Amino acid sequence: MGKGSVGKGSVGKGMGKLVAVLVAFLVVVAGMWGTIAALGWSPQLGLDLRGGVSITLVPAAGQAIDDEVLDQTVQIIRQRVDGLGVAEPEIARQGDTVLVQLPGVTDREQAEQVIGRTAQLQFRRVVEIIPPDDPAYADAGDACGQEVLVGPPPEDAEVVLCEGDVGEDGQALAPEERLKYRLGTVDLGGSDVTDAAAALDQGLGTQWLVNLELDGQGAQAFAAVTAELACEPPGAATRQFAVVLDGVVESAPTMSDNVVCGTGITGGSAVITTGGEDEARELALVLRTGALPIQLEFATSQSVSPTLGSASLTAGLQAGFIGLVLVALYLLALYRGIGLAAIAELAAFGAMVYGLIIVLGNTVGFTLTLAGIAGIIVSIGIAADSSIIYRERYRDEIRAGRTVRTAADAAFTSAFRTNLTGNTVSFLAAGVLYILAVGPVRGFAFTLGLSTLIDTLLFATFTRSLFGLIARSPKLATSRLMGLRADVVTPTLVDDAPAQPERSERGSGDASRVDRGANR
Incomplete structure (x- = not known):
């Protein structure tokens, strides 16, 4: 075997590792969705998607207030809301204002009586x-x-x-x-x-x-x-x-x-x-949780119709689906066969993101809001961008004289650095936004940050393994499938050392330069 070449044993070993990583990833995803199906879990929807009551409270005039008093007020309100049995409420401060979101609650008057x-x-x-x-x-x-x-x-x-x-x-x-x-x-x-x-x-x-x-x-x-x-x-x-x-x-x-x-x-x-049962239970609840340290007034109080929430959810899902279809068609038109692999990567990305949102909603109480759906839709572009970067790096490596397999490996190394840098910036921005923001904006920041992490994980496992296996398969690694012109490269499983393209006065095209480099 000539210097700089890699034998079939090494190729087989490399394929085995890629297969193992790909199978492990698929097992994890299948296990997650199997658990979701077995337990009958579904996403925990927020107020804007599920309907409910939104209340904004402000301190009455003429009271001495500070951060400690307001924090104590929020804590007591949270205990009262928990006593009502509301699933996944959101109680937060915005300066001196207290925002209370109660998904699924239909009796606004009762909520006002207990909270305020x-x-x-x-x-x-x-x-x-x-x-x-x-x-x-x-x-x-x-x-x-x-x-x-x-x-x-x-x-x-x-x-x-x-x-x-x-x-x-x-x-x-x-x-x-x-x-x-x-x-x-x-x-x-x-x-x-x-x-x-x-x-x-x-x-x-x-x-x-x-x-x-x-x-x-x-x-x-x-x-x-x-x-x-x-x-x-x-x-x-x-x-x-x-x-x-x-x-x-x-x-x-x-x-x-x-x-x-x-x-x-x-x-x-x-x-x-007291009067009736409801009055007795409400009074017992507010007395059990303690008195508010300050008197509050209702700045706003409104009910969100479940029908309106359902329409918002449908519109958000439709927007996400249309975005996925358009991105898939673009990748397919641009990269042909490896565009199909990119579509598979997007499908895996969607399965991971949606599955984790369901799991988090049923384990730690994360609620999916319309802003959260917007974060997911934005992340579709991030995932598609990762696929495009990889494939463009791959094309560059092929034009530089590498074979299909070595081009795929070298392209991953370069593309992963770019992916990691870009996703780190996106994740940090999402983290800062989540810490500083309140209300629905935090839902956007959370889903964006979660999707960014998943994209990096997916790129390092599923994307690399799937693309690497295609590049190592004689039947799959054809120029048409790999999105290249037929005269650019003849794929081979024997990887010679990367060659630099030769220059000649008359030039014989990309194919001749690759052939001379491969036979050097």
């Missing part, structure tokens, strides 16, 4: 109850829920308008018929509550309650207050203990005659009477 409620809980003694026919009623404040002073109240006593009182027949009272309460100081607060759970009153069977568990300090304070209230005359307003939530008296239960004066209610438990 401050849930400042207070337990306060009732000093006096002001009925609607009392002359002092009109002076007690006009706005429901507003705390105002009334007449010459006792020291630190305040009045709270009760929003949810009911008459003796159980019917809700009109605003002008509701009772107003003159209340004493705060004896217990929401910070004393360790747990809250909605339950059906076992005695009435139709009344829903919220059972509260108090911490040690709260239990002692509750026992001390109820011990004093039990000493008040039966039927007196001062025997009642008001439960105030966000400035509204939710209930004002009277001490039972069974409560012993001077002993009170021990055990660290309390009860709030």
